[in-house]
Amino acid sequence: MTTNILKVTIDRGAGASSVQSVFNVPAYDNQTVLDVVSWVQQNADQTLSYRFACRVGMCGSCAMMVNGVPRWTCRTHVSKVLNGHEIEIGPLRNLPVIKDLAVDMDPFFDKWVAAEAVHHPSASRKEPIAAVDENSKARVAANAGIECINCAVCYAACDTVTGNPDYLGPAALQRAWTLLNDAKDDGRLAILESVSGAGGCHNCHSMGSCTAYCPNDLDPMSAIAGLKRETFKSLFKRGL
Amino acid sequence: MKAARGITSRAHPLWLAYILHRLSGLTLALFLPLHFWVLSLAMTNPARLDGMLHLTEAGMLKLIEFGLVFLLAVHMFGGLRLMALEWLPWSAPQKLLAAGAAALSFLIATLFLMRAI
Numbered sequence A: 001m002t003t004n005i006l007k008v009t010i011d012r013g014a015g016a017s018s019v020q021s022v023f024n025v026p027a028y029d030n031q032t033v034l035d036v037v038s039w040v041q042q043n044a045d046q047t048l049s050y051r052f053a054c055r056v057g058m059c060g061s062c063a064m065m066v067n068g069v070p071r072w073t074c075r076t077h078v079s080k081v082l083n084g085h086e087i088e089i090g091p092l093r094n095l096p097v098i099k100d101l102a103v104d105m106d107p108f109f110d111k112w113v114a115a116e117a118v119h120h121p122s123a124s125r126k127e128p129i130a131a132v133d134e135n136s137k138a139r140v141a142a143n144a145g146i147e148c149i150n151c152a153v154c155y156a157a158c159d160t161v162t163g164n165p166d167y168l169g170p171a172a173l174q175r176a177w178t179l180l181n182d183a184k185d186d187g188r189l190a191i192l193e194s195v196s197g198a199g200g201c202h203n204c205h206s207m208g209s210c211t212a213y214c215p216n217d218l219d220p221m222s223a224i225a226g227l228k229r230e231t232f233k234s235l236f237k238r239g240l
Numbered sequence B: 001m002k003a004a005r006g007i008t009s010r011a012h013p014l015w016l017a018y019i020l021h022r023l024s025g026l027t028l029a030l031f032l033p034l035h036f037w038v039l040s041l042a043m044t045n046p047a048r049l050d051g052m053l054h055l056t057e058a059g060m061l062k063l064i065e066f067g068l069v070f071l072l073a074v075h076m077f078g079g080l081r082l083m084a085l086e087w088l089p090w091s092a093p094q095k096l097l098a099a100g101a102a103a104l105s106f107l108i109a110t111l112f113l114m115r116a117i
Helices: A033-044 A106-114 A137-143 A153-157 A159-163 A170-180 A188-195 A209-213 A220-238 B013-044 B046-055 B059-087 B094-116
Strands: A005-012 A019-026 A063-066 A069-072 A086-090 A097-099
Touching: A005 A033, A019 A033, A033 A063, A033 A086, A063 A153, A069 A153, A069 A209, A106 A170, A137 A170, A153 A170, A153 A209, A170 A188, A170 A220, A188 A220, A209 A220, A209 B013, A220 B059, B013 B046, B013 B059, B013 B094, B059 B094
Parallel strands: A005 A086
Antiparallel strands: A005 A019, A063 A069, A063 A086
């Protein structure tokens, strides 16, 4: 017999003073983890803090730990993650908790900039738009990683980030890799320099949790492997 | 943080291949001093070395030898897997490679065990 009540355990507060609250939430046939969190906030405890925006897997703001696995909660069906009739929800791993399920994303985005994962213009607006060959090897490599929604699921899944707070992490490094392969980006040297530093791509142990849990089926591990190859090539060519 | 503490997200082939590679390397490194010590007996105490070589006939030692060959195979294929993964621009077959490396290691170790028995 299936039960129609879910036992939902949610991490509350932040840091050492954090506790767990248990809520009984009615189960529905079509219900996402975000629906569960919203039900709790609307019907059981208005003080519950969490973050979401688009509800359709585009904005990347609703990622949380669900039964120990980082997931985008708006596109995660409850039936897929249910443990018996229980579900445990917590804030994303590897990021400072502000309160309850809301984490401070600043370190994540600061590293995005530190990895030179920003646009480096190769031409001004006065020049004609350069043609991009959609079938070139570099463009195919760039296309493989551009659908990142910055949800930080890979960042939360990565044990190397846990072990080394300075590690730039899978998302930022993957964006650096797509820009390195972008014909319209002129930041090659700056990117290679920033990703070969102390917190750069060579920290990666190829554990593959980023690739295993990316909700958009991207492959940051292979992107980082690409950076490793390029930094080595650059070392022999230029002695960077 | 509590929900994150019991992280279960490591249960996937790529992470398991990673940890198998690390643990086999660590165990082999711990074995090496013992290995060199036994070899050194050939110079310092040949009679004792002969005694130890006799020990290898025992069933328990056979099992340990099996483990050693298993670790060596796992570590070697783990290393080859890592080099392929990082130096060859492959993407999709990575999981297959990890699984294949583990399976091949197991096969070789089992063949060795069968021969020993």
